[in-house]
Amino acid sequence: MPTSLIQPEFRVKIDYDKCHKCGRCVQQCGWGVYSFNERPLPDDSKCRACHRCVTYCPAHCITIEKSQLAYRENDNWAAGLRKAIWRQAESGGVMLTGMGNDKPYESIFDKLVLDACQVTNPSIDPLREPMELRTYLGRKPDSVEVESDGNGGFRLKPGAEDRTIKLDTPLIFSPMSYGSVSLNVHKSLAMAAERCGILMNTGEGGLHADLYPYQDHVIVQVASGRFGVNPEYLNRGAAVEIKVGQGAKPGIGGHLPGEKINKEVSSTRMIPQGSDAISPAPHH
Secondary structure, three states: OOOOOOOOOEEEEEOOOOOOOOOHHHHHOOOOOEEEOOOEEEOHHHOOOOOHHHHHOOOOOEEEEEOOOOOOOOOOOOHHHHHHHHHHHHHOOOOOOOOOOOOOOOOHHHHOOOOHHHOOOOOOOOOOOOOOOOEEEOOOOOOOOEEEOOOOOEEEOOOOOOOOEEEOOOOEOOOOOEOOEOHHHHHHHHHHHHHHOOEEEOOOOOOOHHHHHHHHHEEEEEOOOOOOOOHHHHHHOOEEEEOOEOOOOOOOOEEEOHHHOOHHHHHHHOOOOOOOEEEOOEOO
16 A cells, blocks of 8 residues: 555666666665665655756766656645645644745736936936935924025034935845744844944844944834844834735734744843744734
């Protein structure tokens, strides 16, 4: 009786007439596909088609092919959906993956065409007329007050731009929460934001004390889990982002496993050490 109803997605073929029987494929495969008994023996069910064995085979005798096993066509139950259901039934877990979507959906950003002349008037004298990328976020003041700059010109009085955020370049680092990424990652983003004159976003994991010196370049996020949210946190940021929905994981919202909640993350997120961090899908 087979241990799994799921048919292998790939087939590993070895030309044993060319094979050196060196065992290099066994050593290089990180998925445990190969065993060795006088010659390498592949287990197709473990293959993920990473092609590492193909690359490192000195005899070039390994071929990875997509399995041609036919599933009965059904527009409601595609082969991928059936496989996912079987995997979840066998493992008792939820199918999760990272690095984007592997489905053939179009990326709208690849289709965008930007013509700057549609946004602003072209410069009359491009060699002498200054152009800049500086951008301001937030509500514009109803009026401004100016003062002399001492050189025959004028400048805004201090406080005139308090309601806006200045970006030297119109870029913002997307939110990634502390705990899902390390403190080193968060700190690197904050340092880069300060040097580039832009902003980073804390995500929903709170703001570690090591990032306080960079608070003028940090957006603090309030999400459905309320992790790390307190008056000091809200006052530390250059802006507050309220995340209305949470769609990171199917059905339950965000889920950070308890093994990632160490002492530092626990203190910053204000949750018990070692406990799972669940972000509800709706923002109540």
